[in-house]
Amino acid sequence: MTEPTGHMIIAGEAVAGSGATIRAVDPSTGAALEPPFGYGDAGDVERACAAAAAAFGPYRRTTPVRRAEFLERVADNIEALGDALVERAHAESGLPVARLTGERGRTTGQLRMFAKLLRDGDVEVPRIDPALPDRTPPRPDIRQRWVPLGPVAVFGASNFPLAFSVAGGDTASALAAGCPVVVKGHDAHPGTSELVARAIADAVAASGLPAGTFSLLFGHGPDLGTKLVTDPRIRAVGFTGSRTGGLALVAAAQARPRPIPVYAEMSSVNPVFPLPGALAERGAEIAAGFVGSLTLGAGQFCTNPGVVVAVDGPALRAFANAAASAVAACEPSTMLTPGIADAYRRGVAALAAHPSVEVLAQGVEHDRPAACRPALVATDADAFVADEALREEVFGGCSVLVRCRDAEQVRAVAAAMEGQLTATVHAAESDHAEAAELLDVLELTAGRVLFDGWPTGVEVGHAxxxxxxxxxxxxxxxxxxxxxxxxxxxxxxAYQDVPTALLPSAVADGNPDGLLRRIDGRPGRH
Amino acid sequence: MTEPTGHMIIAGEAVAGSGATIRAVDPSTGAALEPPFGYGDAGDVERACAAAAAAFGPYRRTTPVRRAEFLERVADNIEALGDALVERAHAESGLPVARLTGERGRTTGQLRMFAKLLRDGDVEVPRIDPALPDRTPPRPDIRQRWVPLGPVAVFGASNFPLAFSVAGGDTASALAAGCPVVVKGHDAHPGTSELVARAIADAVAASGLPAGTFSLLFGHGPDLGTKLVTDPRIRAVGFTGSRTGGLALVAAAQARPRPIPVYAEMSSVNPVFPLPGALAERGAEIAAGFVGSLTLGAGQFCTNPGVVVAVDGPALRAFANAAASAVAACEPSTMLTPGIADAYRRGVAALAAHPSVEVLAQGVEHDRPAACRPALVATDADAFVADEALREEVFGGCSVLVRCRDAEQVRAVAAAMEGQLTATVHAAESDHAEAAELLDVLELTAGRVLFDGWPTGVEVGHAxxxxxxxxxxxxxxxxxxxxxxxxxxxxxxAYQDVPTALLPSAVADGNPDGLLRRIDGRPGRH
Known part of the structure; x- marks a missing residue:
């Protein structure tokens, strides 16, 4: 089936939600898309969680190779949906077909990467401290392996309808770990979500796994989402979205009688630090690359470069002029939803109205309700550090240039910023001493520090x-x-003095699974 | 200096607290011990945290070998305190000198274990995904290492004045990771805390490390403790103690503008499951071992076996009779503080008054205010599952025998229990089929599952x-x-395309630190 039918998929069954009805909207035309989807209710959450809890035991006891085959089937099934999937995702998100084709490759690639991790026996590194019967007191035999937490709730993101959604990274990694998954699909792309959910459910069935290994629900975030996160059978949460949404889930998870971990990827302005030597050597090239990264996918990446921090002077002014010209020439891009476009416009307007902000450029004017004009504004470092309103993320292609007095103030701005997904440095050879000092700050601020490139485009790999x-x-x-x-x-x-016959294979004598293990701390395939 | 002077140690300096004055109490006599210790205030927290934040940069940049030498110095300095340390800890805790001598060995052993981990280059496993310039699109060079979170607050435990206190496992592991530490010492053993803090501060100075690498504060938990956990410079918390105390710290840490992780070790009743074959084969031996573990250290271990779950019948009755006789013969033991002894007596009295509980035995009567009589009570599985009051920890040597109808009910009781530090199974060869089913439940309930032994006595190692x-x-x-x-x-x-000259040594070309690393996922010392 390559057309969505308007159903949730609960433990392998198509279920019509009995709540409010939503339709996806084609943001490029404003047209509502068929079919309608009914929101699920508490009974649907109950059913999905009960099925996930029932599936957990058998699913976690599958061999790594069986889980690998399952993940590979999911990838195959997604590819078998062919153009229909990409076309539906395009209609629902306004994202270009080429971008979505790439995103599909990334999604299936991730699934196969986790499958390979399972086949290679590299999901965990068990540890064995053998008994020392002659020690005083005798040391028992202690073996450590890793067990899955239990059913995981995943919240699909708006901006990656494939790679951070129903079969995205959170789902793939949870399934690889041995955890059943219940997804709350994003309202912006229900049809895409249903198609992918069917691909997963078909793979569950074809692999002979319990049907509750996977479910897809639709529903109102604060209502159904909270029900899902507070269901006692859910043991962890994956989320990509807004700070408000993420913090609400964290609060709900912490307020449970038994709190659970929430992995929420929320908010980041991804500062860029072009250093003086680099600006002097290749300021125009950096400006072109920057505007390309800023406007990619209408700026709707978690890693979009929303702040540029540099020492003021002729080289920075030349960079700013070049970037402003490029921004001014940008045609409008369709955003994921009219609501996201509204929020973007409000964010840019608030910045533009700020007394310490100067608007350097905005893209070509237009009257499309779901489209955006990229924007480049400027302020000085003192204002930026003093007012947190200037440091908040505006989701979309808007960036703030922060002019600093000197290298010390650049570092002070870096240190004043909140935690970031990425931080980018552009450095010439002559900048290396300064870059080293900056790196020392940035590695404490960001998850990824990159040089002489752009933060958009997150490589999927081991490192x-x-x-x-x-x-x-x-x-x-x-x-x-x-x-x-x-x-x-x-x-x-840890398993202490567990009889040989009862030991899990990951920590069994003779290493039947061929895992990398630490014996008395010493790593090896032993 | 081998006598405490009544001071906190803040960044190497002895500081007299200006707040309320406390004295340790010898629980075996009720006598207050000299000298008095003044509680610290907000200014002391500020000073310790400012010093820790200032120390973080230089400390985290020390080489692993330098941190190893520092930890070894701490261990040497603790040993150099000689009998004075053990005697002070004995006076403050009532714990036997032999036990404290062993605990000191465990404490210095832990410090040296982390030192060896640093020398062996096994604190982290960095990852490198080399650039693939010919791929379409080209893959950047990405390298991943682990950085310390920042200054860590550690809360000393009452029941291990050395091994889970000022220089205990939390402190040793945080220092090994590259994090400065601010300890809030436990009121029950301030003198021991000061002596150990001086040993650490002396090692900081002798190692040429920044003085703020370590501080010890005293103060009121809900007041000074909360100030410490909510100080923005503190980035993680280690705690061992009560559920109430741990949850208060978690709530405070979550309510910060920037939440931080709290590692609180709180509450566990450590169920024991003697299976029918084992009870028939060696019930008397299991009963003797059980009562030994239950009453060890006056039952004041986190891993004390507070619940026994088994199928009712003649073998269990024989076990219960043997255990009850052993408990009834127990002489009273001094508890850590009069307050802990009071709480223990209240807990046992509440159990004894429960309509579904039968008291099987209590230890020899006495009139020592800080001492306890061990207690063994019994109930049936239906009552145990129905009433959570029966499942709560009574800190001390009290255990609840839960009689079950059959093996299925044993597993139901196991599944109904909250998370546990340990779960213990006693199984004969003939019990293995049942033990396998039980293990399947217990590995999801407990951090450590052990067979045919006792949970007290936590081995320190890799697994x-x-x-x-x-x-x-x-x-x-x-x-x-x-x-x-x-x-x-x-x-x-992650470090993406960072110039060779600027790469941290953990991920540098040629593996200068000799670490186990994953290159394209493949592990090796490369």
Missing amino acids: MVHGGPFPSTSDPRTTSVGTLAVERFLRPV | MVHGGPFPSTSDPRTTSVGTLAVERFLRPV
Whole structure:
């Protein structure tokens, strides 16, 4: 089936929600899209969570290879949806087909990456401290492996209808860890969500897994979302979205009788620091790259470069002029939803009205309700540090240039900023001494520090960190992109003097799973 | 100096607190001990946190070997205090000298274990995904290492005046991670705390580290403790103590403008499951071991076996009779403080007054205000599951025997219990099928599952997990004992296309630190 039917998918079954009805909107035309989708209610949450809890036992006991085959099936099924999936996602999000084709590749690539991690036996590194019977007192045999936390609730993001949504990174890493998943789909792309959910549910069935391994619900965030997060069977939450939404989920999760971890990726302005040598050497090139990154996908990336911090002077003025010209020439881009476009316009207007802000450029004027004009504004470092309104994220293609007196003030601005997903430095060879001092600040502020590039475009791999200190995420100790993300859904358990016949294979004698393990701390495939 | 002087130690300086004055009490005599200690105030918190923040930069940039030397110096200095330290701890806690001598060895052993971890280059496993310039699009060079979170607040526990206190596991692991530490010492052993704090401060000075790397404060928990946890410069918290105290710290940490992680080890009743075959084969032996573990250290261990769950029948009755006789013969033991003894007596009295509870035995009667009589009471599984009052921890040597109809009810009781630090199974060969089913439940309930032994006596090593689901801890994803504990105070950072000259050594080309690293996911010392 390649057309959405307006259903939730609960433990393999198509369920029509009995609540309020929503339709996706094509943001490029404002037209409502068929079919209608009914919101789910408390009974649907109950049913999905009960099924997930029932699935947890059998699912967590599957072998890593079986979970790998399942994830690969999900990827295959998503690809089998063909153009229909990309077209539906395009209609619902306004994102270009080429971008969505790339995003689909990223989504299936992530699923296969976690499958490979499972096949390679690299989800966890068990530890074994063998018994020392002759020690005084004798040391028992202690073995440690990692077990999945339990059913995970995932909240789809608006800005990545595939890669951070129903079968996105949170879902893939939770399933890899051995956790059933209940997704709350985003209202902006219900049809895309249903199609992907069917791809997952079909893979669940074809893999002979319990149907409750996966469910998709629709519903009102503060109502159904809170019900989902506070259901006692849910044991962790993955979220990508606004700071308000993320903090509400954290508060709900903390208020439970048994609190659970929430991995919320929320808010980041992703500062860029072009240093004097780099500006002098290649200011025009940096300006072009900056505006390209700022306006990519209508600026709707978590890693969009929303702040530029540099020492004022002729080189920065030349950079600002070049960037302003490029911004002024930008045609309007369609945003994901009319509501997001409204919020963007309000954010830019508030900045423009700020007494310490000068508007350097805005893109070409237009009258399309769901489109945006990129914007570049400027302020000075003292004002930026003094007023947090200037440091808040405006979701979309808007950036604030912060002019500093000297390198020391650049570092002071960096230190005054809240936690960030990324921080970017542009440095010539002559800037390296200063860059080293700045790096020392930025590695404490951001999850990823990059040089001479742009923060948009998050590579999926082993070393990536898509995370960072609060408020960029609610938990800086991890990442939502890359293989490390699987650790979010695991916890360690120690087995002391457990009889050989009863030991889990991950910590069994002879290493039957071929895992990297630490024996008395010493790592090896032993 | 081997006599306490009544001072806090703030960034290397002895400071007399200006607040309320406390004295330690020898619980075996009720006598107040000299000298008096003044509580610190907000100014002292400010001073300690400012010094810790100033120390963080230089301290985190020390080489692992330098941090190892520092931790070894701390261990040497604690040993150099000689008998004076053990004697003071004995006077303040009532714990036997032999136990405290062992605890001192455990404390210095932990410090040296983290030092070895640093020398072996095993604190973190950095990751490198090398650039792929020929890929479309080209892949950047991405390298991931772990950075310390920042200054850590540690709350000393009452029941381990050395191993979970000023230089205990939380402090040792935070210092190993590169985090300065501010300890709030426990009121029950201020003199011990001051002596150990001086040993650390002397090691800070001798190692040429910034004085703010370590401070010790005294103060009222809800007042000074909250100030410490909500100071913006504190970035993580380690705590061992009551559920009320731990939850208060979690709430305070979550209510900060920038929330921080709290690792609170709180409450656990550590259920024991003697299976039918084991009871038939060696019930008397299990009863003797059980009462030994229950009454060890007056029952004042986090891992004290507070619940026994088994199928009713002749073998269980024989076990209960043997255990009751052993309990009834127990002489009173001095508890850590008169307040703890009071709370213990109230807890036992409440259980004894419960309509579904039968008192099987209590230890020898006495009239010592700070001493306790161990207690063994019994109830049935239906009552135990129905009333959470029966499942709450009574800190001290009291245990509840839960009689079940059959093996299925044993598993139901296990599943109904809250998160635990430990769960213990006693199984004969003939019990293995049942033990396997039970293990499946217990590994989701407890941080450590052990067979045919006793939960008291937590081995310090690589594979230990001293942690577990809520409420045994506030964060089940980690451990407060063993080398894995260091990860609590680190977070990952990715470096993308950072110039070779600026890369941290952990992720530099050629692996100058000799670390285990993952290159494209493949582990090795490369």
